Amino acid sequence: MxxxxxxxxxxxxxxxxxxxxxxxxxxxxxxxxxxxxxxxxxxxxxxxxxxNLHVPVHHQVLLLELKEEPQLRGKHYRALSEIYAVNEQGKWLPKEGKAMLYFKGDSLRKQGELVLIKDGLDTLPRKRPFDGFDYKRYLERQGIYYRKYLSSGDYELYGQTSHLSFAERAQNYTQRVYRELLGDTPELGVAEAMVGGIRVHLDKETQQNYSDTGTIHALAVSGMHVAILFWVLQVLFSRLVPKRSFLFLSLVLCSLWAYAFFTGLSASVCRSVVMFSLFLVGERLQRSGSSLNTLFLSAVVLLLWNPNWLYDVGFQLSYLAVWGILSFHPILHKSIRIGNRVLRSLWEGASVSISATLFTLPLSLYYFHQFPNYFLLANTAVNLVCAPLLPIGLLLLLIYPINWMFEWVGFIFKFLLIILNRVVEFFAGLPGAVSKDIYISMFTVLVLFLILFSVIHFWKRRTSLGLWGLTGGVFLLFSELLVQNYLESNRGKLLIYEGGLSLIQGRDLLVVDECLEINEKKEGIERCIKYGVEGNFRVDSPFGTIVWMKKKQEIDWEGVNFVIISHNSCPVDELPYGVQVVVDRTNSSEYVAQLRKKITSLRVLQESGLFQYEQNI
Structure with missing residues (x-):
């Protein structure tokens, strides 16, 4: 091909x-x-x-515009903001940039408000050890380089912007319509997420249920939604104008792109709309091309538009799912021939789900560390209910002013939403609904794709190349497991950070005082010992003796390789040469300056955030 x-x-x-x-x-x-x-x-x-060209913002006085409705995250309401202007020598000047603002729980703000901050923005914190997800890099790839936690006295409300984008006005209207129909129920969050891509009112329990059943795609405006809309538009407009006419093409394209703008131009929607647009234009020009080639071409177009979408998990999984459906579904579907029309339709939907899941499985395990065991049954049921939900949900937005029609259609919409949530809750509550704590490396992801493509190649062509690829993939998979097991059994790692230290020896973990958020299953830890220490602490390790000085005391320096100093507790003149010294934020700047004069390799946690030392044991 x-x-x-x-x-x-x-x-x-x-x-x-x-x-x-x-x-x-x-x-x-x-x-x-x-x-x-x-x-x-x-x-x-x-x-x-x-x-990704970034110009740092050093200004203390800034005016920021809230670009979304604040969402509750723990004890704070989080909202994306854009820098509206900065104050230079008493003059307001326009400036570009984004920041994530966190308002205290009692500070309720709204989208479009202007917030005045007088003490500047904070840079994003570095990724901590053992964090599986690099949140700092995730935000930076969306153009967000700053954050700020705000109490009611840390900012001033400067007013409200009068200009809202088409997407912002449309989403505000969507929230108002659905809130009137559904009230404060779990169905409200599902409806807003499914139709408008709005996740403000989506509660954690509902999200977890959809995630555990492998149907989370139903809560994001994705390719499935665009495909449903595309089918509805084709059926509708083909009855009004000739299907081969330029007017038909214009009506469908304008409707698809209007929906894309309505949902905020998310990566998954853009992928689908661009792909369907290319299909329609190609059909109009009477040029038949490969569906896969059109899929890849749409990816090229979108990455030229926004290169950071390459790192977007939804973008990656969306393209892999469609790739699986286009390349593997025809083979899988034809492998079983069913005469009964109903069973044949069910097998059609099931084979689509299997194809999409197989192609997204390696990356899904890598990112989410779990697998929904009832995904096939859950997806089949959810897709049947979702098919009419999107067109009905959009119809509600159009007929809102017509009260009697809105009530009747709204009743059907609400009924379907309740069924959808109950179906998902049923599958999520079944025993063994999800397999969790599955941790794989990127190398394993590549090997799993090698095995998958080898199996498909052998299935299609029956050549030895597929068998060789499968054999090599299985060999590499078991080899990595053996190597990983050996490395975990013989590793040694020392981590010193503000407020504590962690020492990993093989599969054992020793924690002193505060503990980092270490996922013990991911790191292969079988035993964990934790100490809380008030005074000085001394421990022997494969790295040598480690001393943590919290108060002044005579120390036997023989065999000491590492010393952690708090509260200026160790006289500079007493430190022997050759000892690795780490100081935390409890030491004064004058004391740290004295240490720098004597110890060139001094580690200051306030500057580096972490001291890490590794060796095999």
Whole structure:
């Protein structure tokens, strides 16, 4: 199969990963001379570089606009904001940038409000050890480089912006309509998320149920929703105008893109709308092309638009799911022939779910560490209920002013939502509904894809290449398990951080005072010992003796390799040469300056955040 867009996509993704134009036009000239497709490598580097070009904001007085309704996260309401203006020498100047604001629980703010901050913004915290998810990098890839926790006295309300985007006005209208119909019920959050991509009122229990059943895609405006809308639009407009006419094409495209803007141009919706747009245009031009090539071409278009979508989990899983449906579903569906029309339709839906799940499984395990065991049954049931929900939900927004019609259609919509939630709750409550604590490396992800593609290749072509790929993949998988088991059994790791230390020896973990959030199952820890220490602490380890000085006391320095100092507790002159010294934030700046004069390798936790030392034991 000839898939030129796949080659361009790989080169573009590689360029985005590099993220630097490397000298600009000179490189472009070389690439053009060598190989024209390599231009996509340069394009990837360039769009990534410009998209992530960041100008630091050092101003103390800023005006920020809240771009979304604050959502409750723990004890704070979180809201994305954009820098509206900065104050320089008494003058307000426009400035670009984004920040995540956290308002105290009693500070209720609204979308579109302008907030005045007089003591600047904070940079994002570094990723902590053992954090599986790098939240700092996640935010930076969305152009968010700052955050700020605010109590009621830390800011002033400066007013309300009068200009709201089409998406903001549409989503505010959606929330008002659905709240009137559904009230403060779990169905309200599901309806808003499914139709408008609004997750403000989606409670954690509902999200967890959908996640545990493998139906979380129903709560995000995804390709499934666009496909349903595409089908409805085709049926509707084909009855009004000829299907091959330019008017039909315009009506469908305008409706699809209007819905994309209505939902805030999320990555999954853009992928589907771009792909369907390419299909429609190709059909209009009477050019039949490969569905897979169109899929990859849509990815190229979107990554040129926003290169950071390459790192978006939803974007990755969305494309893998459609890839699986387009490439594996026809093979799987034809493998079982069913005469009964109802059973044949059920098998059609089941084979689609299986194909999408197989292609997304490796990355899903890598990101979410769980597998929904009843995904096939749950998805089949959920898809049947979801099919009419989206068009009915959109119809409600159109007929809201017509009271009697709104009430009748609203009754059906509410009834379907209740059924949908009950079905999901039923499958989530079954014994063994989800397998959790599954941790795999990126190498394992690649090996699983190798095994998957080898099986599909052998199924389609019956050649030895598929068998060799399968054999090699299984060998690599078991080899990694053996290597990982050996490394975990023989590792040694010392972590010193503000307020405590952690020492890993093989599969044992020793924690002194405050503990980092260590996922013991992920790290292969079988035994954990925790100490709370008031005074000085001394422990022998494979790294040598570790001393933590919290108060002044005579120390036997023989065999000591590491010393942690708190509260200026160790006279500088008493420190022997050759000892690794770490100081925390409880020491004065004058004391730290004295230590720097004697110890060139001094580690200051306030600057580095963490001291880490590793060796095999």
């Amino acid at each position: 000839h898939l030129p867009a796949a080659r361009y996509l790989l080169l573009l993704a590689g360029g985005i990963s590099i993220g630097d134009p490397l000298g600009g036009w000179a490189v472009l000239g070389v690439l053009l001379f060598i190989n024209k497709p390599l231009v996509f490598l340069f394009l990837g580097m360039t769009v990534s570089y410009w998209e």
